[in-house]
Amino acid sequence: MTHDHDLELRPTAAQTAAALNPPPGRNGGDLVVETLAGLGATTVFGLPGQHALGMFDALRRSDLRYIGLRVENNAGFAADAYGRITGEAAPLLLSTGPGALTSLAALQEARAASAPVLAISSQIPTAGLGGGRHGYLHELPDQSASFRGVVKSVHTVRAQSQIPSAIAEAWKSALTAPHGPVWVEIPQDVLLAPTPLPVVTAVDATPEDLVPRPELTAVAADLLSRASRPAIIAGGGVVRADASKKLRQLAERLQAPVVTTPGGKGAFPWNHPLSLQSWLEDRHTTDFLEDADVLLVVGSGLGELSSNYHTFAPRGRVVQIEADLGKLESNHPALGIHADAWHAVQALLETVGERTDPTAEERVRDLLARVRERIDSQELTLEQGVLESVRRALPADSPSFWDMTILAYWAWSAFDAKGPNHLHSAQGAGGLGYGFPAALGAAAADPTRPVLAVSGDGGALYSIAELATAKQYDLNVTWLIVDDGGYGILREYMTDAFGEATATELTRPDYVALAESFGVRGVRTSPEALEADLAKALGETGPSVVVLPAVLRMFAATHLDSGER
Secondary structure: OHHHHHHHHOOOOOHHHHOOOOOOEEHHHHHHHHHHHHHHOOOOOEOOOHHHHHHHHHHHHOOOOEEEOOOHHHHHHHHHHHHHHHOOOOEEEEEOHHHHHHHHHHHEEEEEEEEEEEEEEEOHHHHHOOOOOOOOOOOEEEEEEEEOOOOEEEOOOOOOHHHHHHHHHOOOOOOOOOOOOOOEEHHHHHHHHEEOOOOOOOOOOOOOOOOHHHHHHHHHHHHHHHHOOOEEEOHHHHHHHHHHHHHHHHHHHOOOOOOEEEEOOOOOOOOOOEEEEOOOHHHHHHHHHOOOEEEEEEEEOOOHHHHHOOOOOOOOOEEEEOOOOOOOOOOOOEEEEEOOOOHHHHHHHHHHOOOOOOHHHHHHHHHHHHHHHHHHHOHHHHHHHHHHHHHHHHOOOOOEEEEEHHHHHHHHHHHOOOOOOEEEEEOOOOOOOOHHHHHHHHHHHOOOOOOOEEEEEHHOOOOOOHHHHHHHOOOOOOEEEEOEOOOOOHHHHHOOOOOOOOOOOOOOOOEEEEEOOOEEEEEOOOOOOOOHHHHHHOOOOOOOOEEEEOOOOOOOOOOOOOOOO
16 A cells, blocks of 8 residues: 555655765765755854864855854854744854853843744764863863753754754754754764765754644633723734734734733834833833733733833733743743744634723823823933934834843833834843844845844944954944943943942943944934934945944833832
8 A cells, every 4th residue: 555655755766866876075064054955044144163164164065145253142143133034943053162152142042032043063073072071172071061051952963864853853943932042063073074975855844833722712712702901911922923913803802902022012003092012111001901800911921021020910810822831820820821822812813702892092092191291201302312213214114123222221112113023132131242243134134124233332342343244244234333431221220229330331442433444334423313314324235333422311110119210
């Protein structure tokens, strides 16, 4: 008896001939790049190193596009952004020891933000493995141990025949909800040795759907249908699952106000009558959400930033949809539904009843008015004006990438992203240096749109070397550097806490002259000229730097007992 799948597995005559006569000059590195190409990868990021040269040599025999950055951590941020923009697993090629370890902060951000990054690192030669301390260059007792607590999964290779399957398994892991970074390591000698294996052609690593249990969505639909004051918190899981349109349908059917988290920016239309926007760091919003009798949380773990620094204490029933099992009910008791946001919201749409609530839109308008009144009372016209200038200068369909800087903290609450997957920041892990290299990765993913990066001068110094990368590949990124002469937010925190700041002031370069030394256009602007200068830079092709000397302040926090900082 012949099954259909038997015919699918039977090679053609041409495939058989190719397998029996593989091209000469291939090594283990070719198996890596052939597997990546077979999985659908088109672009890889990374930095070469001695033990990884087998992979990099194989790149010249492939059709993969290579984007080489100057620091491994920045290469990781670029891959992170590429994964966020495309939804594909972004390959990141690294060398052993110091090179690998330098990527750890970027991989932590990718894990926290559920960005699919496929990190492939070399290892010391096979003879040195096992912790025997043979003194190989870059040797670690157990390199993968350094990554197990950071990435989603670890995959080790010890023979060439393992390479295609290990990479395919890692690819599937990276793209299975929740997305995340994965780690593959391959010894130097395995990468360099000539390979008798045929060219890798057919690779299947289709991730499985994470669907909700129907009995749970039935209970959730009943709770939401009968609620008097339902509300919705939309997190980054909505964006990653491409569930924004379905969430809007659900909110409109339930007449449920929606607030988006920093990671969920753009998941719900900013000016929709039911939009509470993103003012989660506001006590008025916290009170509103606490008053909901049924609160639907989609794609958020209700962590520190999404819970007004853990001061949020819901009084009603919480329904939490979350793809990351570890985040389910990790902060609040809930009807926990372990599922991808798209599938779970679709299930609710199929079963939830339609509600009418003539007061919902009025309550939203009242809340936003109270938020505006609080902000307007703090004399923050400079900060609001700068953010509005950025918004007007940035094309509506352009993505932006924000470093950990005061203007980014404003953006989390007050910036209209104009759509899902348009605003990204390092709020997952909170490390400095994310904005510019991430923007480079996004520009590599889609060269048809200008990309904006926003950094403070402190964060800019983490990734200034990548001006060379931007120039080398002519990437369409405009980098706004807000230069306040130090670590501005830490200056505020320390002054508020201790009366004065220590170790926050920086001697910094002339950023315009520095950009021009790389062959990158640079301009120094002012708050009044920012919109015009930024729009001009974004309208020109290739990289550019816009420097804004300004000392910005944060709006007053509301999670402290006094309501003031």
